[in-house]
Amino acid sequence: MLENLLKFLRPVRFYALLLLLPLGWFAWGAATGTRLLGDDNESTETLTAGGASGRSTIGHARFYHK
């Protein structure tokens, strides 16, 4: 059965390899805890962790830490 499936998929074997890229990207996002289109972090200190998205609005520039 698997042999038949592979034979059937033979015309798209190179495309199947190409699809490993988005699947790998998804797996990487899941493994590292990354939202692929960017997160809501606005901190310049930790922006590299995920990058900012357009979802949030910029608020007050007041930062207090405990």
Added chain:
Amino acid sequence: MSATATPRPESAQLNCPACGTSITYYDVEGSEYYACPNCHTYFQWSGEEKPKVFGKYDQAPRTSPALPIGAVGTLLGRMFRVVGVVSRREANHPQYSWREYQLFEAGTRQYAQLAEFDGHWTLIWAASKQDADREEYKLPDFKLFNKYQSRVNWALGEFDWDIETDSNLHVTEYIKPPYLLVQEQRGNEKNWYRGRHVAPQEVAEAFHISRSALPSQYGTGAVEPAPGSKSWGALWALTGLVLAALLAMQLVLVVRTGKPLLSQTIQVVPDTTAAPGTGRVLVSPSFTLDHQAALQVDLTASLSNQWLELPVSLVNEQTGQGFEFTKNIEFYSGVEGGESWVEGGRDADAVLSRVPAGRYHLNFYPFTEKGVTPELQVTVWADPALPSNFFVVAGLVLLLPMVQVFRRSRHERRRWANSDYNPYATE
């Protein structure tokens, strides 16, 4: 006792009764009608002393047809020789004109026809009992494409029937690309023919001529396969498999999310020392993240026709590293003209990617209208399922299939534009 067979001559010559040009013909026993390649006189000759001349095709081109008379080629594993060419037009739509190349297979003495319309080629042969049950030629699977009667524009070469009598034929074409079924009806007599699309490259290779020597293609052929037809089933099968795998991974991620790291209700308290509307800094209880993960912070504010601007910072208590985001929450509702309305919402959420393991708390810096002190429900989740990741990657996986759907749809519309039975026609 042995019989000695007389070898059948491969070709013979006769002279055109009008211009005297020597005409080579190849179906020595079968051919009876001829169109002179020089003066285009159409005549019948079956061995009698004087050929019967019917007339002359004045519209015949001066240049040689794309496949010259006498050319030999191998198509679908059969060796054919081009012995004649007929240019025809539809009786009711004379703008539709095509060429039919008569192909003679000397070994079997059978004929096939290679039809060319707007640079699109179809090999057509008489249906036979031998291939009556072939799965690809079941009539119910075909769609009616065209009904017409034809007229001859011009002809060259030899024929084993009177091509002019074809004007009485009622032709019906059915298609299931790349296959074609043709019914020719004369009175109560019906004959069926089968056809298959042939790519120009196949024609060029079969007859050892340059692809550029063949007519340029316009539009879509009646039985020209749609783009990606050979891999269409495999493409969707693969897409289905990949989407199923992706969905399975996403379900695992949904299950993985588990319990919240923090679930707390906090009351906004006005800061009397600051500007009106400013709330005191609120600090959540600490929580521990035991591995690097994405964090999702869900916020629900008890607002009623009010707004709240809420900068939030997530602070790592060991390293001081901070993540920040701001949410504007506003909720308005009322009744106007007897109808209730709602604007905005009480909920907001934020996602922070790749938050390192450690002990954290949240700081809130609320700012709202003077005198408003809403209650804030805060929930923090580690490893949220991040559905946007799923949809982004699913979109990428579906990109090529969708492009192919668009291309095939466009292809089909162009194909049917040449048909009186166009399912896409709006009138």
